[in-house]
Amino acid sequence: MKMHTRVIVLILVISFFNSLNAQTLTMGYRTSERLPLIGNAPNNSGLYFDLYSAAAKKINVELKIIRLPKKRILNKIKDGLIDFYPGLTFTYKRSQFAYYLENGLKGGDVGISLIDFPLIEKLSQLKGKRVLTALGGPDEYLLSNIKGIKLNKVSQLSLKKAIALLRLKRDEFYVYNVSSIKYYLKINNINDIKLHPNCCGGEKPMYLGFSRNSKHYKEIKNPNFDKNKPISITNLPTLISKESLAYKFYKALHEMKESGEINEIVNKYYK
Numbered sequence: 350m351k352m353h354t355r356v357i358v359l360i361l362v363i364s365f366f367n368s369l370n371a372q373t374l375t376m377g378y379r380t381s382e383r384l385p386l387i388g389n390a391p392n393n394s395g396l397y398f399d400l401y402s403a404a405a406k407k408i409n410v411e412l413k414i415i416r417l418p419k420k421r422i423l424n425k426i427k428d429g430l431i432d433f434y435p436g437l438t439f440t441y442k443r444s445q446f447a448y449y450l451e452n453g454l455k456g457g458d459v460g461i462s463l464i465d466f467p468l469i470e471k472l473s474q475l476k477g478k479r480v481l482t483a484l485g486g487p488d489e490y491l492l493s494n495i496k497g498i499k500l501n502k503v504s505q506l507s508l509k510k511a512i513a514l515l516r517l518k519r520d521e522f523y524v525y526n527v528s529s530i531k532y533y534l535k536i537n538n539i540n541d542i543k544l545h546p547n548c549c550g551g552e553k554p555m556y557l558g559f560s561r562n563s564k565h566y567k568e569i570k571n572p573n574f575d576k577n578k579p580i581s582i583t584n585l586p587t588l589i590s591k592e593s594l595a596y597k598f599y600k601a602l603h604e605m606k607e608s609g610e611i612n613e614i615v616n617k618y619y620k
Contacts, residue, residue, distance in 0.1 A: 371409075371410065371411055372409075372410040372411070372565070372594065373410060373411045373412075373413050374401075374405055374410050374411070374412055374413070374432050374433070374565065374594070374598060375413045375414075375415060375430075375431050375432045375433075376397070376401055376412060376413070376414050376415070376431070376432065376433055376434070376435055377414075377415045377416075377417065377422035377425060377426060377431035377432075377433070377434055378393075378397070378414065378415075378416055378422065378434065378435060379416070379417070379418060379419040379422060379505075380416050380417065380418060380505075381505055381507050382507065383507075383508075383526075383529055384529070384532060384533065384536075385529075385532055385618035385619070386435070386436070386529065387435075390416035391416060393414045393416070395618075396454075396614060396615065396617075396618050397435045397436075398412075398414070399614050399617070400435075400452070400453070400454070400602075400605075400611065400614055401435060403605065403610070403614070404598060404601040404602045404605060405598070405601075407601040407604075407605075408594070408597045408598060408601050410594070410598075415431060418505075419485065419486075420485055422434065423443070426446060426447060426558065426560045427446040427447075427560070427562065428560075428562060429560050429561075429562030429563045429564065431560065432559060432560055432563045432565055432566075432595070433447075433557050433558060433559045433560060433563075433595075434447070434557060434558045435452065435557050436452065436454070436456065436526075436555050436556070436557065437449070437556060437557060437558030438486075438487035438488075438556075439487075439556065439581070439582045440487055440490060441579075441580055443558060444580060444582075444585065445561075446560065446561055446562065447558035447559060447560060447561060448558070448559045448560075448561050448566065448568065448585075448587070448589055448595070449556040449557075449558060449559075449582050450556060450557050450559055450589070450595070450598075450599040450602075451554045451555070451556055451599075451602070451603070452555050452556060452557045452602055453555075453602045453603065453605060453606035453611040454528075454554075454555040454611065454615065455527075455528065455552055455553075455554065455555060456526065456527075456528075456552070456553050456554060456555030456556070457526070457527050457549070457550060457551055457552040457553040458488070458524050458525060458526060458527060458548075458549040458550065459524070459525070459527045459530060459544055459545055459546050459548065459549060460522055460523065460524050460544075460545035460548040460549060461511075461512070461515070461522070461523050461525070461530060461542050461543065461544060461545065462515060462521055462522050462523070462542070462543050462545065463515055463516070463518075463521075463541065463542065463543065464541055464542070464543045465543075466521060466522065466543055468543075468545060469522065469545045469548045470545070470547045470548060471548065472491075472492070472495050472498075472548060472549065473495060473496075474548075475492075475495060475497075475498050475522055476495070476496060476497030476498065477497050477498075477499070478498065478499065478521045478522055479499045479501060479519070479520045479521045479522070480492055480498050480499065480500055480501065480520065480521065480522045480523070480524075481501050481503065481506070481511055481514055481515070481520035481522065481523040482500060482501070482502055482503070482506075482523070482524070483502070483503065483504075483506040484502040484503055484504040484506070485502075485504075486506075488524045488525075489502055491524075492524065501514075501519070501520050508525060508529060508530065508533050509533075511523045511525070512533075512539070512542060515542070516541070522545075524548070524549055527546070527552065528619065530544070531544075531619075532618070532619060556582065559589075559595045559598075559599075563595065565593060565594035565595050565598075566589070566593050566594075566595040567589070567590035567592060567593040567595075568587040568588060568589055568590055568593075569587065569588050569589075569590050570586070570587060570588075571585055571586055571587050571588045574586045574587075
């Protein structure tokens with residue numbers, strides 16, 4: 350009996366110290382919801398949690414989620430205090446502190462408007478129109494470069510709020526992620542909103558942004574970097590080191606995509 354008790358105590362002690370040494374990956378996200386990816390803070394349930402917690406488990410690390418206003422999240426990623434943002438649009442400025450890794454999901458933007466708005470197939474057609482965008486979001490920078498657009502920048506902008514502003518006719522057009530828009534229109538049975546599927550580049554891979562200052566990230570010089578071309582998601586001065594935990598996390602996501610596991614998670618929400 351005494352021997353049995355000692356074994357139990359030993360197992361508990363080992364488990365305790367293992368838990369202390371367990372590595373953690375911290376995901377940061379804004380406080381507002383983006384269904385079905387994540388709920389309003391503090392509700393972290395959704396596709397992002399299912400995807401990233403499964404990938405973390407495969408490399409024996411724990412997933413932690415922090416919710417703050419997006420600007421504060423990005424500042425913490427810049428400082429290495431948060432490891433990654435789950436779906437981050439590429440900009441040159443962000444590439445200075447975040448490395449982009451495909452997360453296995455499909456991205457890309459579309460436009461929405463009221464039904465009677467003319468079909469937009471290129472953003473230059475929006476000249477003279479009132480266009481809505483999230484303050485500080487990547488679409489703000491994209492749309493700011495289109496001449497003649499009357500841009501309304503709104504903080505903490507949700508899809509629900511954007512549609513409400515379109516219905517009030519304060520704005521005429523809004524650009525957002527294709528999957529999130531289709532999901533929202535479907536579950537809310539919305540039929541007074543028009544989709545503009547070809548306005549904004551079409552379907553693209555979605556990327557997570559991993560902090561280049563994270564203790565879990567290492568990088569090496571990219572021998573194929575072309576300094577005569579602009580820095581882009583396919584032309585970066587550095588490459589992620591295969592020795593880093595960040596790379597192992599990316600590899601787990603890649604294997605989940607190849608095996609069909611990510612597709613199963615996606616179908617749970619979108620089918």
